[in-house]
Amino acid sequence: MPAITRRTLLGSALGAAALTGAATHNAPGAAAVERPSIIGTATWGAEPAREPITMVGPPRTIVVHHTASANVSDVSQQAAYDIARQIQQWHFARGWADTGQHFTVSRGGFVLEGRHRTLEGLDGGQRQFPLGAHSLSQNRTALGIENQGTYTSTLPPAAQWQSLVRLCAFLCQTYALAPSAIQGHRTFDSTDCPGDAFFAELPRLRTDVAALLGGGGGTTQRPWPVLRPGATGFRVTCAQRLLRQAGHEAPTGGVFDDPTTAAVKAFQSSRSLDPDGVVGRLTWEAPLALTRRNGDRGEGVRAVQTALTARGASVTVDGIFGSVTQAAVERFQDAQGLTVDGVVGLDTWSRLLA
Numbered sequence: 001m002p003a004i005t006r007r008t009l010l011g012s013a014l015g016a017a018a019l020t021g022a023a024t025h026n027a028p029g030a031a032a033v034e035r036p037s038i039i040g041t042a043t044w045g046a047e048p049a050r051e052p053i054t055m056v057g058p059p060r061t062i063v064v065h066h067t068a069s070a071n072v073s074d075v076s077q078q079a080a081y082d083i084a085r086q087i088q089q090w091h092f093a094r095g096w097a098d099t100g101q102h103f104t105v106s107r108g109g110f111v112l113e114g115r116h117r118t119l120e121g122l123d124g125g126q127r128q129f130p131l132g133a134h135s136l137s138q139n140r141t142a143l144g145i146e147n148q149g150t151y152t153s154t155l156p157p158a159a160q161w162q163s164l165v166r167l168c169a170f171l172c173q174t175y176a177l178a179p180s181a182i183q184g185h186r187t188f189d190s191t192d193c194p195g196d197a198f199f200a201e202l203p204r205l206r207t208d209v210a211a212l213l214g215g216g217g218g219t220t221q222r223p224w225p226v227l228r229p230g231a232t233g234f235r236v237t238c239a240q241r242l243l244r245q246a247g248h249e250a251p252t253g254g255v256f257d258d259p260t261t262a263a264v265k266a267f268q269s270s271r272s273l274d275p276d277g278v279v280g281r282l283t284w285e286a287p288l289a290l291t292r293r294n295g296d297r298g299e300g301v302r303a304v305q306t307a308l309t310a311r312g313a314s315v316t317v318d319g320i321f322g323s324v325t326q327a328a329v330e331r332f333q334d335a336q337g338l339t340v341d342g343v344v345g346l347d348t349w350s351r352l353l354a
């Protein structure tokens with residue numbers, strides 16, 4: 001971590017996370033990444049948080065840190081518990097409500113819950129996470145992972161690296177993030193974290209995560225369309241609806257005009273992508289094409305329904321993902337040889353738009 005991080009003030013109105021108990025879902029299209037074993041706060045002996053912990057989400061980014069503590073040779077589970085407790089005390093001493101980051105990966109490869117309620121968010125099926133205190137600029141939008149050690153000139157041990165890869169892959173799957181969402185702390189804040197040596201290896205981390213997710217080393221075979229200014233048609237309408245879903249102003253007329261280009265660039269900037277105004281694979285998977293499933297509502301669902309209609313399905317473009325839309329998605333998946341689950345993840349999105 002170390003960077004001056006502003007104490008997060010908690011808005012109580014957001015605190016009552018609406019958890020439905022829905023099962024954790026799998027990532028779009030990829031073979032499911034198994035949930036890694038994560039040691040909860042109660043198990044490692046955390047003190048209670050000193051203020052209520054607010055849930056936010058979904059995250060856009062995973063921020064990788066190092067603890068800048070000693071590169072200890074004790075790689076036991078006990079040592080993992082010890083560093084987790086130490087970090088909580090360091091963060092209390094800064095006046096924070098609780099451990100700042102969401103996860104801690106020990107030098108021995110143990111993965112621990114950091115901030116309270118992180119596992120609740122991870123397993124709750126709503127893509128929520130506790131508002132953290134690990135990055136001055138990204139707390140509201142980023143999951144934070146502290147890696148025990150100092151990696152300015154050496155790299156994390158193999159066990160730690162492998163645990164980090166598995167954790168990141170599972171987070172990408174659960175929160176519908178692309179491996180490109182994995183970033184080093186220094187990208188956002190004035191800090192050396194996570195150290196020069198570790199930071200230089202982040203491309204490999206993304207590649208390893210992509211491989212676990214079934215992305216084949218960071219590239220995928222998904223047949224995304226490439227949309228440029230001037231393009232017209234239902235694919236543009238879908239992109240426009242997805243931009244609106246992401247909070248950007250865009251028309252929905254199916255014409256890739258100047259306001260649409262501006263919205264694309266704003267979306268790309270918000271995802272740390274090159275703001276070139278062209279919607280290609282990286283932008284679709286940033287993800288502009290968020291997973292949509294039964295029960296969802298809004299512009300993203302309208303985009304699904306627009307694409308289904310263009311594919312000949314008989315659905316109403318009403319922004320409500322109900323049984324009729326789900327059945328149409330399942331028929332489309334079946335016809336395309338995709339996994340038939342009625343959920344529109346990246347694989348189904350890319351085929352709908354291809």
Ligand SMILES: [Zn+2]
Pocket residue numbers: 001002003064065066134185191193194
């Ligand atoms: Zn950091």
